[in-house]
Amino acid sequence: AFVMDKLLRKIGLSGRSIVPMLIGFGCTVPGVMASRTLPSERDRKMTILLTPFMSCSAKLPIYGFFTAAFFPGRGGLIMVALYFLGILVGILMALLSKRTIFKGEAVPFVMELPNYRMPGIQNVAHLLWDKAKDFLQRAFTVIFLATIVVWFLQTFDFQLNVVADSQNSILAVIAGVISPLFVPLGFGDWRVSTALIAGFMAKESVVSTLSVLFGSTEQLLVALTPLAVASLLVFCLLYTPCVAAIASIRRELGGKWAVGVVVGQCVIAWVCALLVRGLGLAMGIIG
Secondary structure, eight states: OTTTHHHHHTTTOOGGGHHHHHHHTTOHHHHHHHGGGOSOHHHHHHHHHHGGGSOOGGGHHHHHHHHHHHSTTOHHHHHHHHHHHHHHHHHHHHHHHHTTTTOSOOOOOOOOOOOOOOOOHHHHHHHHHHHHHHHHHHTHHHHHHHHHHHHHHHHBOTTOOBOSSGGGSHHHHHHHHHGGGGGGGTOOOHHHHHHHHHTTTOTTHHHHHHHHHHOSHHHHHHHOOHHHHHHHHHHHHHSOOOHHHHHHHHHHHOHHHHHHHHHHHHHHHHHHHHHHHHHHHHTTOOO
């Protein structure tokens, strides 16, 4: 926090904000909750909104799956590029936020190190139960309801009949409706749209859903081009975090901010993916 304070002040934050952001590379949920340690309400809100741009570990299966299938031998380079792209987009959004909705300067940086003592078991247990109960009451209810909704959409058709093929489900129909939005990005296939919707529940679901819908890697290779996959990877990096993260943001900031994160990150992801595809086409890459 001390080392990063000078750099983070240039984008409107204090050095304390680096801790939630670093945690966000593992999972956005504890990253959002770690922002409670920030003394300034402005810094806390800004940090929470920037943390989802840090690529969480749940996105690694997506990166690994597509790089192995479409970019063999260059997976490490592509994954590092994606991580740095998320950081770059986060910095740009911080600079924009600093000049718009979060005007002002971060609070002065003062770090006080307490006297370290062994914690009492009773105090730790009480604190863990208090935080766990708070999460179960406020965030898990949202996650549970969203899980039921996605399961229902994947299992039934509009006549409320159980479908044998997920292509006939309500979720597939909805994905078919929104798939034209992704045509300019190069991945307008309804199966990809379905996987992205499933990714709202958990980012790991993107790979498993694609595996079920396409059946084999060969069919995926036929349906998508390397340029389309590059655009898709950027979109997966930046679009809305999972429902657990959104529930945590709603718990910390309220429903309006949570909806703003979902809509805002989807728009940012769409624009960035379009720029990647446009840059690829300008360089003569067939996509």
